[in-house]
Amino acid sequence: xxxxxxxxxxxxxxxxxxxxxxxxxxxxxxxxxxxxxxxxxxxxxxxxxxxxxxxxxxxxxxxxxxxxxxxxxxxxxxxxxxxxxxxxxxxxxxxxxxxxxxxxxxxxxxxxxxxxxxxxxxxxxxxxxxxxxxxxxxxxxxxxxxxxxxxxxxxxxxxxxxxxxxxxxxxxxxxxxxxxxxxxxxxxxxxxxxxxxxxxxxxxxxxxxxxxxxxxxxxxxxxxxxxxxxxxxxxxxxxxxxxxxxxxxxxxxxxxxxxxxxxxxxxxxxxxxxxx
Amino acid sequence: xxxxxxxxxxxxxxxxxxxxxxxxxxxxxxxxxxxxxxxxxxxxxxxxxxxxxxxxxxxxxxxxxxxxxxxxxxxxxxxxxxxxxxxxxxxxxxxxxxxxxxxxxxxxxxxxxxxxxxxxxxxxxxxxxxxxxxxxxxxxxxxxxxxxxxxxxxxxxxxxxxxxxxxxxxxxxxxxxxxxxxxxxxxxxxxxxxxxxxxxxxxxxxxxxxxxxxxxxxxxxxxxxxxxxxxxxxxxxxxxxxxxxxxxxxxxxxxxxxxxxxxxxxxxxxxxxxxxxxxxxxxxxxxxxxxxxxxxxxxxxxxxxxxxxxxxxxxxx
Numbered sequence: 190x191x192x193x194x195x196x197x198x199x200x201x202x203x204x205x206x207x208x209x210x211x212x213x214x215x216x217x218x219x220x221x222x223x224x225x226x227x228x229x230x231x232x233x234x235x236x237x238x239x240x241x242x243x244x245x246x247x248x249x250x251x252x253x254x255x256x257x258x259x260x261x262x263x264x265x266x267x268x269x270x271x272x273x274x275x276x277x278x279x280x281x282x283x284x285x286x287x288x289x290x291x292x293x294x295x296x297x298x299x300x301x302x303x304x305x306x307x308x309x310x311x312x313x314x315x316x317x318x319x320x321x322x323x324x325x326x327x328x329x330x331x332x333x334x335x336x337x338x339x340x341x342x343x344x345x346x347x348x349x350x351x352x353x354x355x356x357x358x359x360x361x362x363x364x365x366x367x368x369x370x371x372x373x374x375x376x377x378x379x380x381x382x383x384x385x386x387x388x389x390x391x392x393x394x395x396x397x398x399x400x401x402x403x404x405x406x407x408x409x410x411x412x413x414x415x416x417x418x419x420x421x422x423x424x425x426x427x428x429x430x431x432x433x434x435x436x437x438x439x440x441x442x443x444x445x446x447x448x449x450x451x452x453x454x455x456x457x458x459x460x461x462x463x464x465x
Numbered sequence: 466x467x468x469x470x471x472x473x474x475x476x477x478x479x480x481x482x483x484x485x486x487x488x489x490x491x492x493x494x495x496x497x498x499x500x501x502x503x504x505x506x507x508x509x510x511x512x513x514x515x516x517x518x519x520x521x522x523x524x525x526x527x528x529x530x531x532x533x534x535x536x537x538x539x540x541x542x543x544x545x546x547x548x549x550x551x552x553x554x555x556x557x558x559x560x561x562x563x564x565x566x567x568x569x570x571x572x573x574x575x576x577x578x579x580x581x582x583x584x585x586x587x588x589x590x591x592x593x594x595x596x597x598x599x600x601x602x603x604x605x606x607x608x609x610x611x612x613x614x615x616x617x618x619x620x621x622x623x624x625x626x627x628x629x630x631x632x633x634x635x636x637x638x639x640x641x642x643x644x645x646x647x648x649x650x651x652x653x654x655x656x657x658x659x660x661x662x663x664x665x666x667x668x669x670x671x672x673x674x675x676x677x678x679x680x681x682x683x684x685x686x687x688x689x690x691x692x693x694x695x696x697x698x699x700x701x702x703x704x705x706x707x708x709x710x711x712x713x714x715x716x717x718x719x720x721x722x723x724x725x726x727x728x729x730x731x732x733x734x735x736x737x738x739x740x741x742x743x744x745x746x747x748x749x750x751x752x753x754x755x756x757x758x759x760x761x762x763x764x765x766x767x768x769x770x771x772x773x774x775x776x777x778x779x780x781x782x
Binding site for chain 1: 498499500503504507509510511513516518520522524525528535585587590591592594595597598599601603604605606607610612613615617619621622626630631656659660661664667668717719720723724738742754755759761762
């Protein structure tokens with residue numbers, strides 16, 4: 190058995206011949222971004238292009254100082270982290286109630302909630318802008334946060350998780366007269382790791398990479414998220430590719446670092462929730 | 466609350482903790498407490514999702530019957546927006562572009578994802594690096610994707626044209642050529658979505674019981690035969706989900722077009738949502754845009770239902 194595995198490992202699989210070109214094709218855009226971000230402007234004005242003649246890390250400081258990239262990253266972080274935290278709390282409460290507590294109107298509310306999952310954002314966009322206008326929040330960070338504080342997806346995901354838990358876990362606490370909040374937070378919370386990670390990862394990805402809503406509701410550079418900043422940066426620097434690629438890399442860095450650190454969680458989250 | 470005789474574990478399970486069945490302690494208080502707790506717990510989500518997910522749907526429908534510029538008071542115009550849409554050549558064109566885009570993007574991405582997942586589903590050295598290369602585009606934002614591809618496909622200095630020249634092919638215009646731009650968008654978005662599809666397929670492939678494949682191979686089935694005749698049919702629900710999900714997203718294409726071509730050149734990449742955005746936020750024809758959004762909603766709902774029906778029937782038949 191061991192010798193069999195050993196020979197199998199020693200003989201390189203023919204699949205490498207398929208996988209190496211595949212991986213190269215898939216990785217080329219991001220590798221080219223990386224290479225261009227340390228090239229000089231002259232390097233990008235040569236055809237055919239080649240490897241950078243020398244490394245130019247000053248592209249990053251140029252991007253950072255010419256445009257408020259630090260500020261945009263901070264805005265994105267504020268928006269994403271707020272939405273993640275609030276989704277974790279609010280959707281846990283609702284998911285638990287829909288799964289375990291009997292109250293009048295539960296069925297109707299849950300069906301309505303599920304129905305909103307079907308609605309494309311373009312349908313919501315115009316009235317949501319008017320609502321945000323009424324609230325006096327246009328062109329502010331709260332306008333970016335408010336519509337994503339709770340999501341029907343999150344409520345549904347956590348409700349399915351609570352339904353799958355055995356009721357017996359809670360019974361003793363109920364007989365002892367423990368309140369619902371205590372049951373949720375002291376007994377069930379320790380078991381909720383995987384679904385909370387999934388919800389957190391998906392909410393973070395969605396809010397960090399979101400473009401259309403920030404585009405609609407913000408206009409001043411001080412409240413832009415990094416995606417919107419990058420798009421406006423692009424229209425201003427479309428000929429300076431090294432600086433633009435440095436900016437693009439900066440805008441993706443937090444997500445890329447998180448992905449490399451927690452690839453396992455990202456992959457399982459996306460596989461279970463099926464949302465990009 | 467209805468009285469159910471307690472005792473059997475079955476009825477207790479159905480009653481859920483805290484209902485009058487469990488222990489019979491202060492039943493009425495518990496029931497009232499449950500009403501309060503239930504409503505209290507769902508209140509934040511219901512209010513937020515109601516405000517930002519439900520009311521806007523109805524409102525959008527209302528706006529579609531108005532002349533609305535997002536500033537001055539709206540004016541009721543009946544079916545005028547819808548009638549105008551029917552005669553709008555740009556809208557017809559945007560539908561055509563969206564249909565062409567979807568008809569290319571969805572099957573290409575679906576099949577490519579399946580093949581890539583099959584290639585990635587093996588235990589060989591370096592497989593985690595291959596998987597990383599395929600999965601990273603999943604977390605890359607649509608804006609970054611658009612910016613990177615604009616550079617990669619630059620007609621004068623782009624890497625792809627250099628590669629084409631190297632193998633003796635002429636340089637292409639890509640995003641700047643009216644007859645290529647839409648297909649270029651298809652290629653770019655396929656790059657962005659293959660990792661997602663492959664990730665879902667890979668998880669499904671790994672869930673197929675291995676004894677099933679071993680049994681098939683004992684019966685003389687080749688590995689490729691087992692893949693197409695056992696694994697692929699077993700993954701039909703996953704394929705159905707991906708089909709629906711890719712289609713919904715294809716019909717809503719916007720970000721990548723905004724970043725790369727702004728609907729051009731010569732309207733050649735003006736898809737429905739891009740036109741909708743222009744009408745609402747550049748020309749301030751919000752009523753007209755809302756009518757478009759309502760039609761899009763209906764189209765997506767119908768296509769989704771048809772696809773779900775078809776994939777389910779195939780699966781059972």
